Amino acid sequence: MPTITKISVQKNNPERYNIFLDGQYRFSVDEEVLARFQLLKGKEISSFELDHIMLQDDIRKGVNIAIQFLSFRMRSEKEIKDYLRKKEMDEAIIKEVIHKLYEQQYLNDLHFAISYVKTQVNTTRKGAKIIQLELQQKGINEAYIEEAMGYYDIDKQVEHALLLAEKYAKQHQKLSEKQLYQRIEQHLARKGYTFDVISRALKNLHVEKVEDEEWFALIRQAEKAHKRYQAFTGFLYEQKMKQSLYRKGFSLELIERYLREKEEQIEMGE
Structure with a gap:
């Protein structure tokens, strides 16, 4: 059987040791594996023992890699497995590594x-x-x-949703009030909030929108609509404009006011 003739510490990693059998370098092992198998100069090693040592060293390498990965933050079992697979580790080795991480309470x-x-x-x-x-x-x-x-209770969810709603409302003041609420509802849904949480948040949302702001918002939208429908005249033009602005969330009162003023401007030749 081959005999250990030399053991040396690796220069770049003092926790790993190079093992020489019969005068030639054969493999390296982790310090823990070295101690567990009592690898000393003069010890004879059978092929079966060598395979077992190499297996345990591979597991030890995997554990060390996983612990290093865990040093940045907690990880799930799946995250550890995926990371070890990227390191091209054998599935049997990964299974043993996970088992040891649970034993040492690194995983939960x-x-x-x-x-x-x-x-x-x-x-x-x-x-x-x-x-x-x-x-x-x-x-x-x-x-x-x-x-x-359970650590994200409903009150906290509503609080967060309301904060997002208030921020969105400030950033989109040009929208009509009806359209603004619709957009906020869609925005919160995309953020992962349930219908119940969204409803509670919107009930607590206070959008202070003075009449002038609503009026100027309507004018901006009406100018866009006018460009689309200016080829129409009379009743058909009014219907197209009303439908477009109503869908944007403006009240019929404001829409009719705009159309009256628009008609007056035309009559006056402005």
Whole structure:
């Protein structure tokens, strides 16, 4: 059987050791593997022992890579598996690595899910449906997702939705009030909020829109509509304009006021 004739520390990694058998370099091992198998100069190693040592060293490498990956933030089991696959590790090795990470309490999908939800609630304005989808994509099972989402209560969701609604309203003051509320509802739905949360948020939303602002908003939209329908005249023109502006959310009172003033301008030759 081959005999260990030399053991040396690697220059670039002092936690790994080069093993020489019968005067020739054969493999390297992690410090933990070296100690576990009592690899010492003069020790004979059978081919079976060598295969077992190499297997355990591969597992140890995988564990070290995973722990390094975990050092930046908590990860789900699926994230660790995907990362190790990118490192082209064998599935059997990955399975053993995951088992050891659970043993050493580096992995816990429930704790990960709870931490993830709390972080998203404290640092973002995502709706519950978006966060749930992200957890599903990270491989968290439905029971853990349901428990973790309990840390994003309905009142907090409404609070976040209202903040987004207020911000959107400020940025889109040129819209009619009806159109603004429709756009906000669509915006919040895209952010992952449920219909119930959106309804509660909109009930608490106060859009202070003075009459002049609504009037000038109508004029801007009417000018665009006029360019589309200026080829029409009389009753047909009025109907086209009314339909267009009404769909934009303006009241019939304001629309008719605009059309009267427009007609007066034409009569006066302006």
